[in-house]
Amino acid sequence: MKYEEIFARSFSRHDQKRFKLGASLACFVVLWFMCTVFKPYLRILPVSNLRLIKTNNSNRHKYKTSNETQTLHLLPPKLSKNREAERTTLICNTSKSRCDVCEMKGDIRIQGNSSTIFVFSSLTGNSSMTIKPYARKSDKSAMESITTFTIKSIQEEGETMLKCTKIHNVPAIVFSVGGYARNNFHAFSDVIIPLYATSRDFNREVKFLVTNHRSGWTSKFQELLQELSRYEIIDIDHENEVNCFPSVVVGLEKEDRKELDIKSMKDFTLFLRSSYSLERFTAINLTNSLTKKPRLLIVSRQKTRAFMNIKELVHAAQEFGFEVTVTEMNANLTHVSRLVNSCDVMMGVHGAGLTNMVFLPENGVLIQVVPWGKMDWLANTYFGDPSKVMGLKYLEYKISQGESTLVDQYPLNHQVLVDPFSIQRKGWGAYKSIYLDKQNVMLNITRFKETLSRSLELLHS
Template sequence: MLVLWCMCTVFKPYLGHLPVYHEVEKTTLICDTSKRRCETCEMRGDIRIKGNSSTIFLFSSHFGNASRTIKPYARKGDESAMKRVTTFNIKSIQEEGETMLKCTKTHNLPAIVFSVGGYAGNNFHAFSDVIIPLYATSREFNREVKLVVTDNSSWWTSKFQELLHKLSRYEIIDIDHENEVHCFPSVVVGLGKEDTKELHIESVKNFTSFLRSSYSLDRFTAINLTNSLSKKPRFLIVSRSKTRAFMNIKEVVHAAQDSGFKVIVTEINTNLTRVSRLVNSCDVMMGVHGAGLTNMVFLPENGVMIQVVPLGKMDWLANTYFGEPSMAMGLKYLEYKISEWESTLIDQYPTNHQVLVDPFSLQRKGWDVYRTIYLDKQNVTLNITRLKETLSRALELLHS
């Protein structure tokens, strides 16, 4: 005891500095700007986020006063998207004072700060730019994390509420519309994305399993016609009313019925609970290239995805957005590429017009010009003979 008392007396001045060493160990700020699609900053320590200010303060006696900016949305490099995303300013503050606001809400959980600006109003981009990266970023926390959203719209969080609740058991903090100062022990700003592929992460099948769990979907695999000869496979046709619509939808339905399918026609709405159950109940899904096809994420594995590709040399777009992702999810993928005679553009332009004979020339004029013509002004009238060949192939795939 005497020796212990002596040691405590001798080393007491040095023990007084231990809290400083402890702070050095726990206070960190690491930002990753190396990925092509996103930037992220991860920090630990005394972190304070002031509502309605887009500012995050990190108090540290050894970092000094410094700042950096970040846009928490996973489509870095796309100027059109990123200009719709709020810029956050991360400030490290050396000494607490008026600039370091007092906490009004203290949380003992980590937080993830992300934006639903950019293109997130589009169903495809909502999944590719936000939901999938958010899933990848948040899963390690096992729902014990606070989600802090910026650029929010109430309809967006309402649409995806089941998924958001499965990623965090706590109410979302809409940071743009409050004046609280939220304090956290650690914060991730931005959503990490492992690669540049659309609708894709390394564990994409785990993600689709997560979706089935989130919406209590019953079917894990599609029908196997080899073992279920008496049952008709369910065929879902995703219709569109404004553009890229099927002009001969009745004939398309009859062709599918004649091929042996039970046919359902629907225009996808924003109620994901209903949409997910409908899509999961089907074995084949067909639609013209567009955001509605994103709902293939709810198809059971080994189901068949048929993408009708409009006129306009969309091979890369069609394959990147839906072809490759569908196969990564364990689906069978088929394409039906229309001819110029199946496009309503043939009625709008002379047969020798560049719109029909040289789509690449329109691509070179920029995305807005290309989109206006090939996506916004085009409908399709499918050749029933050709379509039946594709439907026959779909049946073959359901036998394998």
């Protein structure tokens, strides 16, 4: 027999109504009493069945309950009796092909000499993950030398509490200047531009924790680093202190499949001009400046991919009315930036020196001389496409087989000359050793004059 039928036979309708009303009132009183008494404890009930996962859509590290997926919220231990524990978050994005980035807020403690970052939690079990803070993660060769950081989420009761020996009241960004960062192109593409994208919203109120530190590197880019942070750089690998921060970003944001490029590239070039106090924002307009000569900067190279007939090239440019400067790029970016900014056209053989196009005034012209070896992808990806995003005019001069010094090193029917793709299939090392390391350029001046003429036309527009 059902409970409703037993209830109906035991009481009259009037008694049933009175009983139901009284029971409802009693339940309400009991519920109100429980909520009042136990309210302080209900807020901190732990979430059950938490486990660390990667979601498929964003690949951010999250914790998942039996019913939903949510971003991890950790409660750090109280720092004092009078201070309530602050909510701590840890979010790691590993979905990009170029970089991994972890952001955390709360009680963050960094033990530099062990490359360990501790995020204290009173809700979850101990867990950890590793990250290399360099924006070229798919390149195994580059990443071999990058320090691996371990991010550990630990419980206050589970491990010995690390005491802060240095307490900072501003956020921190952890990044590496290892890998290929000694090369000027990679210094900008892998570090400087991603660092700008990651740190600009902090308005200089952020500390840089550098791993794989090189004093020469930070000296070279000192002006830019000072414009992004007003604090001294911390060489985190040799830091014996336990540094505590309210928030930390590990890794630098980098757009997938992009070199020398971010969404706000023009803002970045303005940042460069401001950092180095560059005077020229736009190149010469020959239509309105009939008395001034356009300035041409020829980037020379000594060891490889050098111009073998530089005197003839300079003479031809002067015949077109250019004021010509020939120089090899160096580490003094204050000098280099002002020299490049003073010119209207910059030309050179494919190589790291062309990276200094970032200092050209807007509407300036970049001429990239592309060596023999089917380098179309390299030329466009590294300099062609980025130059256009910077507001520059781009010209490309692909040398013929006869303009390459490789014809003096190999028979004319050798695969190096007739089938560069066969060398590419052997791997980057084999390709680079021939087409980038052994090749110089003997320009066909008559043929190249067409490119010089076209650069003048662009300065008229």
